Amino acid sequence: MSTESMATSPVTYPQKQLPSHPLEPLTASEITGAAAIIRSAWPQNTNLQFKVITLEEPPKNEVLPYLEAEHSGRPRPSLSRKVFLNYYIRNTNKFHEAIVNLSSGQIERNVRLGANVHANGDGEEILIIEKTALEDEAVKAEIAKLQLPEGTVIICDPWIYGSDGINDDDRMYQCFLYLRDPANPTEEDSNHYALPLAISPVVCTETMSVIRVDLLPTGADNTIKPTQPYQIRPPNEYIPEAQDLRTDLKPLNVAQPQGASFTVTHEGQSTLLDWQKWHFRVGFNQREGMVLYDVQYEGRSLFYRISLSDMNIPYADPRHPYHKKAAFDLGDAGAGIMANNLKLGCDCLGSIYYLDAVLGSDTGDILPMDNVVCIHEQDAGIGWKHTNYRTGRAAVVRSRELVLQSIITVSNYEYIMAFIFNQAGELTYEVRATGILSTQPIDDGVEVPFGTIVHPGVLAVHHQHIFSLRVDPLIEGQHNRVVYDEAYPMPRSDFNPHGTGYYVEETVVEQSGGYDLDFDRNRLFKIQNADVRNPINGKPVAYKIMAPPFQKILADRESYHYKRAEFADHNIYVTKYRDDELYAGGKYTNQSRGGTGVRSWADRKDNVKDEDIVVFVQFGINHVPRVEDFPVMPCEILKVMMKPVNFFDKNPALDVPPSEQHFNKSNLLSQSAQHQQPLMAATVTGNGDISCCSTKSKL
């Protein structure tokens, strides 16, 4: 990275009236203010294209004392408010990284980044690229060979170019072209993915021009055929007007007549949530979308920071240009900027609280993002139950959950992401993959082992979705350790004469690195605080990580895919905390080379035992498409659960009030039971309700 010093601005940013929380996302005026300060460092009329304007979180060793003061109500220290920016001189490759200190008004850093370091995409740029590709003469000439019907609309999906080391130093986009259904060219929401073309323009963003037009292989091998007249295929629409909709679904409404149980406190741009002994702060930024900070249960600290760190989706087709398809949807695009505006009653059911966000635009102005997070409660079935068979008395509580949900659209795909809290001290991160498969054209009668035909002429190539959840723990304190438990059979012996015994053994993770699940040993990872002991059994308090297994990235170790998706080769990464190590795939993922992500940090072989550590939890699927995934796929659901282990002195949900009819107001559709089964009894209370739980049953 070359460093060019820019003249620091003498402009002083007006003192904020109310000091921000150090973890609060930037306000509108902070965004525009920081952009203004950077602009002032350049000659007037320099056209800057802002790519990122986001909070530069203070060092953890400054934030922790602030949090302690916050929790205990003491005066809070004053921390500098800083902004991180990425920007280009528009229409050049001069890409910069800057840090502005708003408290002092100074520019602390403003450097031009070097070769092979490129910015993420942005919405404005995407639209310009689409236009550029479709208006290019060479592209139009190629399209003309298709001999499409008059009025056919071509759709251009610009894709992050990817990396292969072959003339890929410039920042480019690989555009994939599709048709809107020629028989319905005015339907703007026609599913163009059903009609892919074999013409793929490449746009260079520095010049914003098409530098070549690739033709795509449509057979089983590498053969590229010259562009032929297009064989029109049937459409495959997902919009409801194109369906014969079901008519027999009755409404299901969720009502909370006394309101919801959570409390939302706005502090500037961040939000405090209180619910069922949970207390945490929610932020939202361009890259990660939702971030949880300072998560506590009953005043006991659990997590400093939790967020999705990145995801990578490498594709299985080895042929040019598909070999480059491996998107980092956070680093290349941004889970915040791609977030849907959630619609009441469509995306979220029940009593809903929305959070808005404000992000920066490419001109350094405000981009208001409304309803990007919805917050609501939901019922999750029975939380726990026991019936004493002798008396017939049941004790039962329902499980209530708090959900914070956000949805991102990344071109064809959607991801629905949610943090889910329950009353048993458990926190789940859930991802649902939906939206539309990435498609490419295939000739009739051809089959390939690296994809599935999902529509006539349409191949959906196999791909992996690999997610990385960054968990920065603060389990009762800053120094934690990761351990894993494994279960082994005891050998036969006098102690184990029948061969039935088994035991659990704990191993401490001493060194930073990548670690894997092993179900044959029931390997289970836990984050512990070795200095805080459970009062019942003396074990260190801990949270266990329950992550589903997944096939690690299949691209080989010499590939760019492997080198860049540094998190995709292990279930767990443990690193020693350093500020600014947030993004498991590296800070700059677009056409990256690798070497700047979690694998590289872990390779430092730091001590991670009883240290300030960070845990990256990977999970995902190898998506082998099926016809049922087209035209839009039913949600595929993945969950990572974090549950307390010897953290509490009993079931933390024991004090949830019993589940009772007068509270739940269920409705009986069938006839009441005719008989009373002798071993179970119910007492009818004075108000006529059947009470199963609160009073003693009499046989």
Next chain:
Amino acid sequence: MSTESMATSPVTYPQKQLPSHPLEPLTASEITGAAAIIRSAWPQNTNLQFKVITLEEPPKNEVLPYLEAEHSGRPRPSLSRKVFLNYYIRNTNKFHEAIVNLSSGQIERNVRLGANVHANGDGEEILIIEKTALEDEAVKAEIAKLQLPEGTVIICDPWIYGSDGINDDDRMYQCFLYLRDPANPTEEDSNHYALPLAISPVVCTETMSVIRVDLLPTGADNTIKPTQPYQIRPPNEYIPEAQDLRTDLKPLNVAQPQGASFTVTHEGQSTLLDWQKWHFRVGFNQREGMVLYDVQYEGRSLFYRISLSDMNIPYADPRHPYHKKAAFDLGDAGAGIMANNLKLGCDCLGSIYYLDAVLGSDTGDILPMDNVVCIHEQDAGIGWKHTNYRTGRAAVVRSRELVLQSIITVSNYEYIMAFIFNQAGELTYEVRATGILSTQPIDDGVEVPFGTIVHPGVLAVHHQHIFSLRVDPLIEGQHNRVVYDEAYPMPRSDFNPHGTGYYVEETVVEQSGGYDLDFDRNRLFKIQNADVRNPINGKPVAYKIMAPPFQKILADRESYHYKRAEFADHNIYVTKYRDDELYAGGKYTNQSRGGTGVRSWADRKDNVKDEDIVVFVQFGINHVPRVEDFPVMPCEILKVMMKPVNFFDKNPALDVPPSEQHFNKSNLLSQSAQHQQPLMAATVTGNGDISCCSTKSKL
């Protein structure tokens, strides 16, 4: 097994007026009628103790033509109605198996079973054993040594004895003793598991007497200490009166103002369910609880029969008598007979339909079982979504599920079992484990590697919960095959020069046997019909099995645990169908020896390719207890999902109506969005509702 012929009864059973469906569970009069016929085969006043009176399902090759006639509305063949019975001559070890043909009134089989074949427990017997143990003089003498306070109540939990090959030919119970909190002796629902005793009577059921009193090891090794004065520990109560209940949980109600979307049709003792293109029959019997028969989607057959086949819970403590603990909760007890009477508004939320059942009692009378299955819909979040980023128009539907739920109490533990259907043709079997850990006493200051201390003086030993779901497929026809897909990286080559390619390869399971998951290869099992092809891509129609991995049974191969829990060593078993091979652990599990379950059937090495096959799907957890699991554990949730693969020609939920506010009636808690984000738009319809989906958005 010895065979004693009994005189067949000349009694003719009166002709039923309405013919039953062959898969319909027994009616009340069929139960009592069959018992009467068996009684009539014995001298009058012979005291018979009935253990099982259940439907003997007709051979599949007779049922299938019946089902075809049923589906097509043609006249149905007449099938014999048969009853399977197990019974003892009470207070003897003379255990019998019988089959009564109700259609002819004849006894077709009535044999005495031989050594080491014992009946399941039953509720009446359990109460007698409790009483027998507590009133035994030797037991009382041992208890006296505890020097308990006056009025202390002892509780006795009889446990299935288990097998170890050591003087275990007789049918016995190992009873574990506990105290009701001595400070609260009139509280009948005191959690006695918090106060375990080291005295364990063994009761022989033939004589119904205590044959010995075991003392339990309470240290880290095999040492048995003489019974000492009892050191009173604090209680650990789960009943709500003992808690400081939360006061801040607001109600959450689920309402279906137009009723539920499912239709229930009662046909005698069985029930037909229709919901969102699903159509299936539900039965309920003593051993398996809920059974699904003849499952179809949009008239296409999927499954002949699905049920939980058994579960096994082996424990890790190798010391006597704990080395014998390995309960088969279905074979030893019964998921039907143990089913809870579900209470409106407590166990089930929303608009609820209950199913009742009728089982047989130990005297051959009726045991009415009310509200053993609850049926309801639930919302499961977003089903699928896509937003066209160019227009901002979102198409989104919610996922509605149909749930059939039953809960069983097996002494200390509860299992909540549910079949869950959704609109994408997916069927999930979910098990939640809750209830109370099995506990045993431990001395202070002792730790063991095979259990966790969850309360002072209380050890909860590690144990495995291993479930077996029996899936008898009928995927578009009777002859199916199991295949598995695996994903492999391509080697580097001219075709794969960048090392990014991978492919999926299918392997056919040719022979019956046990098979395992392998996430390193992304191994995925599917049940296919090779003769029915997907119209889009020509692939065989299939359903895939998504089962979570689990550590296989740790008891070694020479152990009784391993020999008996024949299903517990593989993720998948595939067998060639034979009538009467329903129970993966064998028909008689109590103190069994093994050799009669799925491993043995699979060892026949039958051809299973394009045959009438049965698939057993195993899943489970190695439960390493934590303090949070006591006194009652928060539900641990396990799911097996079966999803269509190339069975449909598109997403089967594409025709679900769009998710809209006027249907869902969500409630806004936060202020409305102040700004309209440029890329997303909403149109306000005439009635003032925000519509996100049904009309086109305009930018």
